[in-house]
Amino acid sequence: MTATAFGTRTDRSAMVRLRLIEGFELSVDGAVVEAPLAAQRLVAFLALHPRPLHRHYVAGSLWLDKTDSRATSNLRSALWRTHGFGERLIRSSRTHMRLADDVYVDVAEVDAVARLLLAGQTDEVAADAQLLGGELLPDWYDDWVLVERERLRQLCLNALEQLSASWLARGQIALAVDAAFAAVAAEPLRETAHRALVEAHLAAGNCSEAARQYARYRMLLRDALGLDPSSVFTRRMAAVMQL
Numbered sequence: 001m002t003a004t005a006f007g008t009r010t011d012r013s014a015m016v017r018l019r020l021i022e023g024f025e026l027s028v029d030g031a032v033v034e035a036p037l038a039a040q041r042l043v044a045f046l047a048l049h050p051r052p053l054h055r056h057y058v059a060g061s062l063w064l065d066k067t068d069s070r071a072t073s074n075l076r077s078a079l080w081r082t083h084g085f086g087e088r089l090i091r092s093s094r095t096h097m098r099l100a101d102d103v104y105v106d107v108a109e110v111d112a113v114a115r116l117l118l119a120g121q122t123d124e125v126a127a128d129a130q131l132l133g134g135e136l137l138p139d140w141y142d143d144w145v146l147v148e149r150e151r152l153r154q155l156c157l158n159a160l161e162q163l164s165a166s167w168l169a170r171g172q173i174a175l176a177v178d179a180a181f182a183a184v185a186a187e188p189l190r191e192t193a194h195r196a197l198v199e200a201h202l203a204a205g206n207c208s209e210a211a212r213q214y215a216r217y218r219m220l221l222r223d224a225l226g227l228d229p230s231s232v233f234t235r236r237m238a239a240v241m242q243l
Helices: 037-048 055-062 068-080 106-118 143-169 173-186 191-203 207-225 231-241
Strands: 016-019 025-028 031-033 090-092 096-099
Touching (some): 037 055, 037 068, 037 090, 037 106, 037 143, 055 068, 106 143, 143 191, 191 231
Antiparallel strands (some): 016 025, 090 096
């Protein structure tokens, strides 16, 4: 798979595997490692910033409300808490640290797949709509997590819509519907996701399904935001109903 900003951390056969989608899970040699929260935060931060980072930057980012000396002390403690597995996971010097290159990170795979899809390189990936529909570290509310969660969410939503369109162009209607459904599930108020789903239903000849999907979206949008679907979407459905 093509390397991205995350480097080469997309090899599923790696012996050290880190999952951040739908929660934190670290496994080494096939066994799940129970890491303390401080160690989890350090590992996740390094995984989401795939480059050598200065220790002061890491400490200051993870412990914003602490003095420099306390933040540095907390970083040393978190690193110590990775004892037993950290030497295979983290590369650290006196000044910098980073995640080891041979660690599989699910976010890296999601990022790589999404970018390939958006570049139109659908033949290079075995695209699974469910792979792109997960949430990064639910219930973590650090600023650095929130920023990356939103970036990844937008990337995956765009990729799912592109995937649906690509399947549609190939005549793979069921897969197009599946990808569009995943986009709708990930962001129920996103019009372009609903439009992708409607187009997939129409391609299958299911005009009633398309009409019901539009009606559900219109009701949801009005209830949530007091808005109506765009004129483009409305005109499209009006033309369908006249057929």
